[in-house]
Amino acid sequence: MSGRWSIVLRALSLVAALGIWQLLTAFDINLWLRFEQFPTVTDVARAFGDRLGTDAYWQDLTDSLTRIVTGFALAAVLGITVGTAVARSRLACDLLGPVLEVIRPVPAIALVPVAILLFPSNEQGIVFITCTAAFFPVMVSTRHAVRALTPVWEEAVLTMGGGRWRVLGSVVLPGALPGILGGLSVGIGVSWICVISAEMISGEYGVGYRTWQDYTVVDYPGVFVGMATIGLLGWITSTAVELLGRQLTRWLPRTESRPPSPVRQRPRTVSPAAAPATLAKERVHP
Numbered sequence: 001m002s003g004r005w006s007i008v009l010r011a012l013s014l015v016a017a018l019g020i021w022q023l024l025t026a027f028d029i030n031l032w033l034r035f036e037q038f039p040t041v042t043d044v045a046r047a048f049g050d051r052l053g054t055d056a057y058w059q060d061l062t063d064s065l066t067r068i069v070t071g072f073a074l075a076a077v078l079g080i081t082v083g084t085a086v087a088r089s090r091l092a093c094d095l096l097g098p099v100l101e102v103i104r105p106v107p108a109i110a111l112v113p114v115a116i117l118l119f120p121s122n123e124q125g126i127v128f129i130t131c132t133a134a135f136f137p138v139m140v141s142t143r144h145a146v147r148a149l150t151p152v153w154e155e156a157v158l159t160m161g162g163g164r165w166r167v168l169g170s171v172v173l174p175g176a177l178p179g180i181l182g183g184l185s186v187g188i189g190v191s192w193i194c195v196i197s198a199e200m201i202s203g204e205y206g207v208g209y210r211t212w213q214d215y216t217v218v219d220y221p222g223v224f225v226g227m228a229t230i231g232l233l234g235w236i237t238s239t240a241v242e243l244l245g246r247q248l249t250r251w252l253p254r255t256e257s258r259p260p261s262p263v264r265q266r267p268r269t270v271s272p273a274a275a276p277a278t279l280a281k282e283r284v285h286p
Contacts, residue, residue, distance in 0.1 A: 021041055022041040037220070039220050043221045047221035047224075060207050064196075067127055068130060068192065071127045076187070087142070088146060122202050134190055138183040144179060145183075153175065177249055185245070192233070199212075207229050
C-alpha cells in the first residue's frame, strides 16, 4: 500500500507543479518574476506534439544520446581505472595526482576552445567534453572508495595464496563498488549539463543545439520542449545507471524499505513456586 501511495504522491506533485505553471502563465502574473512572456503548459504540449512528428526531433535525440553514451562509457572506464591506480599505487599517485588535481577544478565546458583546437570535428570535441565532465566524479569516488577499504580482506586473500590481480578482482573492486556507483550517478548528471552546453556553443545537431536555435528565433514553446526533452533524457539515463547499480550490488542490504517493526518481548511467565524468589530479586534490584 505504501508503494502505491508513493506513486500517487509523486504524480500529484508533478500535476501540481504543472497546474501552478499553467495558472501563472495563463493569467500573465507579473509580480517580481515575469511570467507574462512564458508559454503556457498547453502551448508547450502542443509544440511537443508537433515536434514528435518531425524527423529533425528524433535526429537531435539520437545525436545527443550517442554523445552521452560514448562520452560516459569512456569516462566510466578511465575513471575507475585511474582512480583505482591512484589509490593503490604510490607511483601512480605521484605521477598523476598533481596533474589531475590541477585540471579537476576547471569546468568541462571551459574546455570548448581546447576541444575545437584539438579535435578535427565538433562531434569528437563534444564527446571529449562529455567524457571529461563525467571522468572526475567517477575518478574521485573510486579513489576514496578504494582507500576506505579495510586491509583485513586483502590480507585474508593474500594469506590464502591469492595474487595482486586476485585481490583486485575479489576484494578491491567489489568492496569499492557502492562508492563507484555513486560517482557514476553524479557523472551522468554532469555529463548532460556539459553535453547540452557544448551543443549550444559548437554543435550542429542535438537537443542543446535545437534549443538554442529556438531561443534565437524567439520560439519559446520550442525552448521549453527542448528543456522537457533534456529532463526526460536525464531522468531515463540516471534511472538506468541506478538500476544497473542495484543489479550489481544485490548482495548489499537495502535500507530504502520500510523500517523493521519493533521486536515484541514475550511476557515472562513465572511459576507459582518461583514467584517468591522472583519478587525478592525485584525488591533487591529495583
